[in-house]
Amino acid sequence: MDTPLYDLHRSLTPAQLAAVTHVQGPLLILAGPGSGKTRVVTHRIAHLLNVGIPARQILALTFTNKAAAEMQSRLATLAPGQPVWMGTFHRFCARLLRMNAALVGLAENYSIYDMEDSRKMLISVLEEEGVDLSHTSPDAVHHAISWAKNHLITADKYVPARGLQIGRIVERVYPKYQQALLRANAVDFDDLLLHVATMLRENPEVRADLDKRYQYIMVDEYQDTNLAQYAIVRALSIDYPNLAVTGDPDQSIYGWRGANLDNILDFEKDFPNVKVVRLEQNYRSTKAILRVADQLIEHNVRRKQKGLYTDNPEGEKVRLFAYPTQRDEAEHIASQIAQEIHSGRRRARDFAIFYRTNALSRQIEHSLREHVIPYQIVNGLEFYQRKEIKDVLAYLHLLNNPRSDVALLRIINTPTRGIGKSSLQKLQEHARRKQIPLLDAAREAGLIKELNKKSALAIAKFVAMYDRLGESVLAPLEEIVGKVLTETGYREVLQNSEAEEDQERLANLEELLTAAREFDIRNPGQGNLEQFLEESSLVADTDAWEAETDKVTLMTLHAAKGLEFPCVFIIACEQGLLPHERSIKDYDRDKLEEERRLMFVGITRAMERLQLSYAQYRTFRGLSAPTVPSMFLMELPRHEMDQSSNLAALNATSDWEEPEGDVDFDFGANVDDSSQLPAHDDEYSQLDEPRPKKQREKTLTSGLLTAADLLARQESPGRKVPINAFKHGMTVSHPEHGLGTITALAGEGPKRTATVQFFGDSQERKFRLLFANLTPVEE
DNA sequence: TGTGAGTTGATTTTT
DNA sequence: TCAACTCACA
Numbered sequence: 001m002d003t004p005l006y007d008l009h010r011s012l013t014p015a016q017l018a019a020v021t022h023v024q025g026p027l028l029i030l031a032g033p034g035s036g037k038t039r040v041v042t043h044r045i046a047h048l049l050n051v052g053i054p055a056r057q058i059l060a061l062t063f064t065n066k067a068a069a070e071m072q073s074r075l076a077t078l079a080p081g082q083p084v085w086m087g088t089f090h091r092f093c094a095r096l097l098r099m100n101a102a103l104v105g106l107a108e109n110y111s112i113y114d115m116e117d118s119r120k121m122l123i124s125v126l127e128e129e130g131v132d133l134s135h136t137s138p139d140a141v142h143h144a145i146s147w148a149k150n151h152l153i154t155a156d157k158y159v160p161a162r163g164l165q166i167g168r169i170v171e172r173v174y175p176k177y178q179q180a181l182l183r184a185n186a187v188d189f190d191d192l193l194l195h196v197a198t199m200l201r202e203n204p205e206v207r208a209d210l211d212k213r214y215q216y217i218m219v220d221e222y223q224d225t226n227l228a229q230y231a232i233v234r235a236l237s238i239d240y241p242n243l244a245v246t247g248d249p250d251q252s253i254y255g256w257r258g259a260n261l262d263n264i265l266d267f268e269k270d271f272p273n274v275k276v277v278r279l280e281q282n283y284r285s286t287k288a289i290l291r292v293a294d295q296l297i298e299h300n301v302r303r304k305q306k307g308l309y310t311d312n313p314e315g316e317k318v319r320l321f322a323y324p325t326q327r328d329e330a331e332h333i334a335s336q337i338a339q340e341i342h343s344g345r346r347r348a349r350d351f352a353i354f355y356r357t358n359a360l361s362r363q364i365e366h367s368l369r370e371h372v373i374p375y376q377i378v379n380g381l382e383f384y385q386r387k388e389i390k391d392v393l394a395y396l397h398l399l400n401n402p403r404s405d406v407a408l409l410r411i412i413n414t415p416t417r418g419i420g421k422s423s424l425q426k427l428q429e430h431a432r433r434k435q436i437p438l439l440d441a442a443r444e445a446g447l448i449k450e451l452n453k454k455s456a457l458a459i460a461k462f463v464a465m466y467d468r469l470g471e472s473v474l475a476p477l478e479e480i481v482g483k484v485l486t487e488t489g490y491r492e493v494l495q496n497s498e499a500e501e502d503q504e505r506l507a508n509l510e511e512l513l514t515a516a517r518e519f520d521i522r523n524p525g526q527g528n529l530e531q532f533l534e535e536s537s538l539v540a541d542t543d544a545w546e547a548e549t550d551k552v553t554l555m556t557l558h559a560a561k562g563l564e565f566p567c568v569f570i571i572a573c574e575q576g577l578l579p580h581e582r583s584i585k586d587y588d589r590d591k592l593e594e595e596r597r598l599m600f601v602g603i604t605r606a607m608e609r610l611q612l613s614y615a616q617y618r619t620f621r622g623l624s625a626p627t628v629p630s631m632f633l634m635e636l637p638r639h640e641m642d643q644s645s646n647l648a649a650l651n652a653t654s655d656w657e658e659p660e661g662d663v664d665f666d667f668g669a670n671v672d673d674s675s676q677l678p679a680h681d682d683e684y685s686q687l688d689e690p691r692p693k694k695q696r697e698k699t700l701t702s703g704l705l706t707a708a709d710l711l712a713r714q715e716s717p718g719r720k721v722p723i724n725a726f727k728h729g730m731t732v733s734h735p736e737h738g739l740g741t742i743t744a745l746a747g748e749g750p751k752r753t754a755t756v757q758f759f760g761d762s763q764e765r766k767f768r769l770l771f772a773n774l775t776p777v778e779e
Numbered sequence: 780t781g782t783g784a785g786t787t788g789a790t791t792t793t794t
Numbered sequence: 795t796c797a798a799c800t801c802a803c804a
Contacts, residue, residue: 063794064793064794065794088794089794090794091794114794115794189793189794190794192794193794254793254794256791256792256793257792257793257794356791356792357790357791357792358791358792359790359791362795413780416781418780418781419780420780421780421781422780423780454780455780539794556791556792557792558792558793559792559793577791580791580792582791583791620790620795621789621790621796623795
């Protein structure tokens, strides 16, 4: 049933309503922080549906999976069951490319290389070309290529900018890199966009079809679009220019990734007759917080003037604290949080701590642990980036795309099977000479003269194993993953290892199996390997953040965008960190303004309480040094803020709530203050024990049970062992066949099936667990 | 060929 | 500080 219109529109302000009810023609929504933007977007989609626009004509593009999921779930309550396509740019492009791969010289089973993969590929190209890297690094070259791609500059069009040192190298290597990718039937992240943009430009009829197909396009966070994304959206909005974008120039923080602020600043020029709606009322923060944010961002030149206001209460003063050391900073923040939690005033999830770089989280973590405060970190090492996961996925990648050399290189000797560096080199040599994929070269190992017998045999065995795995590509994902773990010996190696680290890896792989199983449930039917790989390639760190758990959140300022918390701490507001030194050193105003926006984003996450702080002394990269407070702090309305130097408070034993008196905030005093901080260096390094690996744990599953799980848990009459007790790699016994090992599991509930390899049996056997007479064997 | 110690070199943000 | 990479040795 459609939601009646009046219901949908109730509780919207006039400005919001104007945006929601705009249907035909371009629309620009300038949405300040906390202005209910997501609400407006989802209501607008619901409105479009209400006025009879088919769901399949609507497309909503976001930058993160999280944002897409958020929208999806909100829309689900407004307009249940409507198949509106929502997702990230990259995912959308992956889809389009899948359907039109041939147009850009790819096969439809192409692989998506992540940063690590494409970097490896680039390095091998650089080596092949014999490029001298003494004055640059592979990463710099990579970045330059990425920059070019984001600016729609293809390999054949690349002309080095004058004075750009690296230009010469890029000019030479970019085409080779691109060829290598095509040969491997692979794309990097940037290619997803570039290929689609190219495809739309060169195939007018395809473009027209898609334009017609997606008549109503919405783009979230438009200020973060780069030229490629702009071109794509533009190309799909020519015949049907019903493009609605939302964004805030003041929250553009991805310039370094090619985001082009002009896209939003010039939107009105690009699309004539655009309707502009400004959402300036903030529903999130107190007046005090908003004033601080506003004053800071006033210092930027490249922006659209915007008046932020709120009807929220004045609230408490924003705090600006100077601590002697980072340890004091962390300790005091942790104590404040602990006290608020213990007093029952707030819960752990109400707090967030932001910092400019990931490395800054360590001290905070340490203090939070000391105070036994639960926290979650959104940081670099996410699930799909872990070695063991990437290894196993590489097997899957190679199964899906036999031309993926990067995948092959990753696993041909993982776990080790006697194929060393020199053998590999010879193999690569051979592949290069004949211009064939490595896997094909491996098939000819016996014919390669340079290879000794032993190596050739090892390679042949690898190929045989690969082909054996290949027989299962149409099986459910869980089964494929299980097979990979068993057949490759990967599981066995870890099981036999004493190292705690390896046990953890085993647990992570168990999680991967669970993920595969959940995927199978979501996607019944055959041959979904490709889709599974695509999904796993396009997930990001911040997607792992869980709003529901009751934990303090630690994250970078970048990751914080789009979120809100009652209490926010921004630490290390120091020159060189925020703004980051790289944005200061070449006096680039744009870069500096981006740093300022970053701080603006951080500040505007806070609803009720905000504390900015810096340490007068900070140990960074093992070196301790006095700091200079962030220049941005000078731009704030300091007179109306609570400025305390916390030395006094730190000496007090009990009450943290009221930091002692308003000591004047002296920006110069910190530098020569080292006398009162004797030898803290050593002392701290002792305290600073390495972060336990456990902290990395991130759950892929919610812990919720599906109906099928429950079913599986039920004890069926006549059997002692619940179906769930059977795990991959487990030893089991069978009255007829004797002892064996479970090599794969698949299916759900009564259909759950185990594949067992019995000892001394030449082939595997499959059993329905519900009926089979299998028993786990205690080891 | 594989392992481990030792050294180096780099350290922003991420789809 | 730490991870990635090199190089020497078994």
